[in-house]
Every structure is written in C-alpha cells, then in structure tokens.
Amino acid sequence: MTDPLRPGATIGILGGGQLGRMLSVAAARLGFKTCIFEPQGDCPASHVSNFHYQADYSDTDALTAFAQACDVVTFEFENIPTDALDVIEAITPIHPNRKALATSQDRLLEKNFLTRIGLKTAPFSAVKTASDLQSAIDRIGTPAILKTRTLGYDGKGQARLHSDDDAEAALAAMNGAPAVLEGFIDFSHEISVIGTRAADGAISCFDPGENLHRNGILHSTTVPARLSPAQRTDAVLLTANILNALEYVGTMGVELFVTGSGLIVNEIAPRVHNSGHWTQAGCTIDQFEQHIRAIAGWPLGDGSRHSNVVMENLIGADIDRVPEIAKTNAALHLYGKADAKPGRKMGHTNTVTGPAK
Amino acid sequence: MTDPLRPGATIGILGGGQLGRMLSVAAARLGFKTCIFEPQGDCPASHVSNFHYQADYSDTDALTAFAQACDVVTFEFENIPTDALDVIEAITPIHPNRKALATSQDRLLEKNFLTRIGLKTAPFSAVKTASDLQSAIDRIGTPAILKTRTLGYDGKGQARLHSDDDAEAALAAMNGAPAVLEGFIDFSHEISVIGTRAADGAISCFDPGENLHRNGILHSTTVPARLSPAQRTDAVLLTANILNALEYVGTMGVELFVTGSGLIVNEIAPRVHNSGHWTQAGCTIDQFEQHIRAIAGWPLGDGSRHSNVVMENLIGADIDRVPEIAKTNAALHLYGKADAKPGRKMGHTNTVTGPAK
Numbered sequence: 001m002t003d004p005l006r007p008g009a010t011i012g013i014l015g016g017g018q019l020g021r022m023l024s025v026a027a028a029r030l031g032f033k034t035c036i037f038e039p040q041g042d043c044p045a046s047h048v049s050n051f052h053y054q055a056d057y058s059d060t061d062a063l064t065a066f067a068q069a070c071d072v073v074t075f076e077f078e079n080i081p082t083d084a085l086d087v088i089e090a091i092t093p094i095h096p097n098r099k100a101l102a103t104s105q106d107r108l109l110e111k112n113f114l115t116r117i118g119l120k121t122a123p124f125s126a127v128k129t130a131s132d133l134q135s136a137i138d139r140i141g142t143p144a145i146l147k148t149r150t151l152g153y154d155g156k157g158q159a160r161l162h163s164d165d166d167a168e169a170a171l172a173a174m175n176g177a178p179a180v181l182e183g184f185i186d187f188s189h190e191i192s193v194i195g196t197r198a199a200d201g202a203i204s205c206f207d208p209g210e211n212l213h214r215n216g217i218l219h220s221t222t223v224p225a226r227l228s229p230a231q232r233t234d235a236v237l238l239t240a241n242i243l244n245a246l247e248y249v250g251t252m253g254v255e256l257f258v259t260g261s262g263l264i265v266n267e268i269a270p271r272v273h274n275s276g277h278w279t280q281a282g283c284t285i286d287q288f289e290q291h292i293r294a295i296a297g298w299p300l301g302d303g304s305r306h307s308n309v310v311m312e313n314l315i316g317a318d319i320d321r322v323p324e325i326a327k328t329n330a331a332l333h334l335y336g337k338a339d340a341k342p343g344r345k346m347g348h349t350n351t352v353t354g355p356a357k
Numbered sequence: 358m359t360d361p362l363r364p365g366a367t368i369g370i371l372g373g374g375q376l377g378r379m380l381s382v383a384a385a386r387l388g389f390k391t392c393i394f395e396p397q398g399d400c401p402a403s404h405v406s407n408f409h410y411q412a413d414y415s416d417t418d419a420l421t422a423f424a425q426a427c428d429v430v431t432f433e434f435e436n437i438p439t440d441a442l443d444v445i446e447a448i449t450p451i452h453p454n455r456k457a458l459a460t461s462q463d464r465l466l467e468k469n470f471l472t473r474i475g476l477k478t479a480p481f482s483a484v485k486t487a488s489d490l491q492s493a494i495d496r497i498g499t500p501a502i503l504k505t506r507t508l509g510y511d512g513k514g515q516a517r518l519h520s521d522d523d524a525e526a527a528l529a530a531m532n533g534a535p536a537v538l539e540g541f542i543d544f545s546h547e548i549s550v551i552g553t554r555a556a557d558g559a560i561s562c563f564d565p566g567e568n569l570h571r572n573g574i575l576h577s578t579t580v581p582a583r584l585s586p587a588q589r590t591d592a593v594l595l596t597a598n599i600l601n602a603l604e605y606v607g608t609m610g611v612e613l614f615v616t617g618s619g620l621i622v623n624e625i626a627p628r629v630h631n632s633g634h635w636t637q638a639g640c641t642i643d644q645f646e647q648h649i650r651a652i653a654g655w656p657l658g659d660g661s662r663h664s665n666v667v668m669e670n671l672i673g674a675d676i677d678r679v680p681e682i683a684k685t686n687a688a689l690h691l692y693g694k695a696d697a698k699p700g701r702k703m704g705h706t707n708t709v710t711g712p713a714k
Binding site: 004007008021024025028029030031032033034046047048049050281284285293298299301302306307319322323326327329330331332333334335336338347350352355 | 381404406650659684686691693
C-alpha cells in the first residue's frame with residue numbers, strides 16, 4: 001500500500017465476532033465502509049457493518065467477490081485457512097501480513113521467532129510422538145503443559161502434566177496434532193502490551209495492562225499494571241522489537257509474564273486483543289481505531305492514557321447481571337450474541353477508577 | 358414503557374444522518390439491534406445499523422412494517438411529519454414524546470412553553486401579516502430577526518431586520534409561512550446544556566459547553582464553558598425544569614445565551630445535539646448512549662466529565678483537511694457522506710486539551 005486510503009474506501013474484515021464488530025465501528029468512525037466475511041448469519045460484526053458476505057472460507061467465488069469489494073483486508077482471528085488468504089491476497093492487500101499470521105498461528109514457529117530476536121519464552125520443545133514427549137519432559141521437567149501447535153485458544157487444545165505419569169493422557173488429548181511442551185514459569189503476574197505499527201514504521205504502544213484469568217479465559221485487565229519503570233520500558237521496547245521484526249502493520253497483543261528475572265513472552269496475537277478493550281475508556285484513540293489507522297496507511301492517533309481503568313469480561317451467564325451493571329458507573333459493551341453459552345464472551349465492562357496515575 | 362428493553366431488542370431511528378449514525382453505534386454497544394427509517398439510500402446511519410427501511414415518510418406500509426420491527430422508536434431530527442408519527446405511535450412507543458416534539462417543532466409554541474415555566478427568552482411576537490410585523494417591530498424594536506415558526510435550522514428560514522426598512526423583504530423571505538419576530542439579545546457568549554431524563558424521571562446533565570457559530574452553523578464547542586459556579590448551576594437546573602415539564606425521556610440540547618442579567622434560552626432541540634459531540638471524548642458515557650439508555654428504560658450512565666475538550670465541526674470542504682488532522686492528537690469522526698457540499702456537516706473532531714478542571 002502506498003497512498004493512505006481515503007474516507008469512503010472499504011475495509012474488509014475476516015471474522016464477524018466481537019473484535020470484528022468493534023473494528024467495524026472504528027472504521028466507520030473514520031468514514032470507511034466495512035465488509036465482513038463470516039460464515040455465520042446474524043453475527044456480531046454484521047450488525048454494524050455495510051456488507052456481510054455470509055459464506056464458507058472454502059468458497060472461492062465468495063472470497064473473490066469479497067476481496068474485489070475491499071480496498072484492504074484485515075482479520076479478527078488468526079486461524080484463517082491459508083487457501084482463503086491466497087485467494088484474497090491475489091486481489092487486495094492483507095494487513096497484518098502473512099508472515100505475522102503464519103508465525104502466530106503456530107506455537108513452535110512463534111517461540112522460535114521470539115527466541116531468534118532475543119526475547120525470553122518459557123522453555124519449549126516440539127512434540128509429535130511419545131518419544132519426543134519423553135525427551136521434552138526429560139529436558140524441561142514437570143509440571144509442564146502440552147499444547148497443540150495450531151488452533152488453540154482460551155485454554156483449548158491444552159493438557160497439563162503434573163508428573164511423567166500424565167504424559168500418555170496428555171499426548172492422547174492432542175488427537176495426533178503436532179504439539180509443543182512448555183515448561184511452567186514462576187511468574188508473579190501477567191501483563192499485556194497492545195502495540196500498533198503504522199505502514200511507515202511508526203509505533204505506538206498503549207500502557208501495559210495487568211491480566212487475570214479464570215478457567216483459562218481472560219477475566220479482567222487493570223491499568224496501570226504493577227510494574228517498575230524499568231519493566232514498563234522493557235515491555236514496550238520488546239513489543240516494538242516484535243512489531244519491527246515482523247514488519248507488522250496493525251495492532252498486536254503481546255502477553256508477558258512478569259518474573260524476578262525479567263519479562264517472559266507468553267504469546268503474541270496478530271490482532272486487536274481482549275486485554276486491550278480497556279483502551280475504549282482509558283484513551284482518546286482505542287486499539288481498534290489504531291488498527292484501522294495502521295491498515296489504512298494513516299498516521300496513528302493519540303493512544304496516551306487519561307484514566308485508570310478496570311476491564312472485566314462478561315462470560316456466559318454473566319450477561320444476566322447486565323441490569324445490575326447498568327446501574328453502576330461502568331461502561332457496558334455487549335456483543336449482540338443471541339445465546340449465552342457457558343464460556344462464551346458476551347460483552348465486557350470498562351470501569352474508570354480515576355485519572356491516569 | 359414499563360420494563361427495560363433487553364439486549365437483543367430493536368431500536369428504531371427516524372432519520373439516517375450523522376446523529377442517527379452515532380445513536381446506532383451507541384445502541385449496538387448496549388447489545389441492541391437498530392433499524393433506520395430514511396428515504397435516502399447509502400445514508401450515514403445505514404452503514405452501522407442492522408436494518409434500513411428506505412422509504413418516504415408518506416409510505417404508510419413502510420412505516421407500519423418499520424414500527425412493527427421496532428420495540429421503541431426515536432428520531433434524530435424534529436421535523437417529522439405528524440401523520441408518520443401517528444402511524445408509528447399506534448404500533449410502538451416513541452421517545453421523546455409527541456409533546457416535546459410538537460413544542461420544539463414550532464418556535465412560537467416553544468417560546469410560549471418556556472415563558473410559561475418561568476424561563477427567560479428573547480422578546481418575541483407572532484407574525485403572519487405585514488401589520489403583525491409592524492406591531493411586533495413597534496414593541497420589540499430593531500435590530501431583530503424574523504424566523505419561520507417551523508422547519509428552520511442552521512440559519513435557514515431566517516431574515517434579519519436592521520431597521521424598519523427591512524420589514525417588507527424579511528416578510529417576503531418567509532414565503533407566506535407563519536413566523537416569529539425575535540428581539541436581539543445582548544449576550545457575551547452562547548452555551549448549551551445536554552441533558553437526559555430517564556423513564557423513571559432521573560435526570561443527568563453533561564457539563565455545559567461553550568458554542569461558537571460561523572455563518573449560522575455551529576463551528577465549535579469548548580468545555581468547560583466560561584461560567585460562574587452560579588451560572589453553571591442555573592444552566593443545569595433550568596434544563597432539568599424543561600425536561601420535567603415536558604415529561605421528556607431521552608437526551609435534549611438546550612442552547613442558552615449568557616447575559617449580564619442571567620441565562621436566556623435560545624432554543625431547545627428534542628434530540629442529541631451537535632454541541633454535545635464533545636461528550637464522546639470527555640466522558641465515559643456520551644450523549645448518544647445516555648439517549649439510548651433513557652429510551653430503552655435503562656438507568657442513565659456516568660456522564661461526568663474527565664477531560665477538557667474542544668469539538669470542531671468539519672463543514673463542506675473542511676473534509677479535505679482530514680489527512681492533516683489525522684496527524685494531530687484530535688479524535689476524528691467522519692460521517693460517511695459521499696459529497697462534500699458547502700455547508701454540509703461532514704464530520705467533527707474532538708481534541709482533549711487536558712484533564713477536567
């Protein structure tokens with residue numbers, strides 16, 4: 001992409017969930033039209049977008065028509081079939097780029113990449129067979145966690161090994177998929193940095209947030225995170241390193257463990273991230289608009305933080321608490337999903353807890 | 358309306374311009390579906406709404422289908438044909454109510470109403486004929502301004518009288534429409550209060566903003582407005598009086614002149630208001646969401662101001678400055694209008710100038 005997109009141009013989004021929904025609103029705010037590609041009807045993003053291509057990712061005709069309708073294409077999830085991306089990329093640019101997507105789609109590639117650029121990760125080892133797993137356990141020890149290389153999210157595709165005895169069951173849980181054994185990290189808390197890199201290479205990172213998980217799903221993010229000034233600087237600089245190394249254009253989420261011996265990268269997500277939802281209440285320009293600005297070739301906006309915020313997810317039956325939450329000073333964001341299944345992200349709240357400190 | 362609307366309910370909006378667009382986004386944020394009624398295709402609100410009924414306000418079938426699809430109906434402009442409202446109201450509730458709409462649609466009714474509840478307005482007199490106008494001039498003096506009772510906005514349907522000699526031309530400019538002669542007010546500046554009244558009668562007003570007009574169109578709103586503490590209190594209390602007297606449900610804009618002898622009401626608008634756009638950057642909950650909360654029977658949100666803000670409209674060719682504005686720390690809001698006609702509101706910017714003081 002050479003010239004910035006003009007208002008009125010169309011931004012395509014692969015995936016019609018809540019991230020696509022909030023990206024679509026951000027794009028509209030800048031005068032862009034939006035086009036969602038999503039197999040499900042009545043999806044959250046379709047409620048606030050100009051166009052919805054409801055088709056499967058294997059439908060080449062639909063993908064072609066979608067790509068032709070869009071001036072740039074982005075995505076809200078990383079597990080997009082490669083063939084679909086090939087069809088689209090032959091017609092219109094995709095941001096973030098394929099390299100970032102390929103790297104983050106595969107835990108092994110991701111960890112190799114992070115190690116190569118000098119960042120710390122949990123000890124890890126590739127596992128295909130029982131013998132691989134035994135060697136990995138011998139090197140890394142237990143407790144450890146076995147994860148599929150691809151397609152895992154929100155704690156799915158994972159098995160914990162408390163001791164060697166769990167090896168067989170853990171491997172069986174992978175269903176034959178290639179996996180990675182990761183050692184446990186002794187960390188005090190988890191933070192994440194949401195960073196954006198513009199098409200001209202400019203980088204802007206939001207202040208790190210502190211994450212709390214429950215049942216493997218993000219429960220809350222609090223800003224400011226508990227960090228020393230040096231840790232805060234480290235967190236932002238290493239995020240910039242990742243963005244630059246991938247020649248990334250767009251917003252990325254980087255999850256970090258805070259340990260006595262520095263920051264350890266847990267994982268990277270090549271997209272706007274649940275742990276960045278607090279930016280809607282804490283900053284003039286939020287993570288969604290930064291992403292749209294970047295992929296449109298625009299300058300990044302003012303992402304400085306004006307307020308302290310606690311973001312909390314509304315999962316499954318939490319949606320029943322909405323009438324009570326509406327009485328508080330929290331800002332509600334509901335995703336327009338009809339069914340509140342257990343574990344399903346239905347919305348979130350942002351509560352401003354005071355001016356930025 | 359007795360029970361609050363549940364997320365997933367549908368909110369109907371009459372009018373598909375930028376106010377409808379921003380109302381639609383606010384409604385989606387709370388999990389509502391949105392349905393726009395607007396004769397124009399590709400209208401700003403349709404870009405971010407679930408449904409768009411593209412039909413004329415005289416199309417009873419379309420109005421009926423629209424009303425049947427909606428759990429509550431609201432509007433983004435006050436000059437809605439009465440017959441259309443009759444069709445809708447027989448099927449589904451309209452908020453704000455018809456009384457508020459009728460009062461603000463007609464400058465004479467509005468000024469009589471304001472006077473009746475004890476508020477100050479400019480001196481005024483109803484004018485139909487040349488003889489009415491002469492009597493009005495005799496009483497009010499010149500300079501004065503003759504305005505059509507209905508259908509005027511952004512300086513249209515108005516004629517200034519610098520002296521008696523302008524009477525004939527001014528009356529001719531009304532094209533036979535009933536009019537009101539208004540005396541000039543010696544004011545230091547104009548402010549507006551954006552206030553919201555919930556279905557249970559609770560009221561929340563945003564901090565007053567200071568307005569600057571150019572060529573009869575709002576140019577900028579700055580918060581905080583220049584006001585003494587007593588004036589600030591007066592402004593909020595009189596807005597609450599208006600909301601209560603009209604048994605209003607929703608957000609209203611009240612324009613006030615600041616004079617040496619107190620606040621004088623210029624006009625009221627029974628809808629979200631251009632001078633309230635700053636709330637998007639200055640408050641956790643903005644004027645659009647307060648309106649949606651009110652008409653949905655929800656509690657009002659936290660409208661306290663966390664930042665100082667300057668809002669500036671982008672009118673006509675101002676849209677050409679977008680590439681430069683994108684480099685600043687201003688938050689941009691573009692309305693998705695294809696043609697930048699002179700005088701047309703194309704977007705606005707909100708610039709945070711510091712923490713609230």
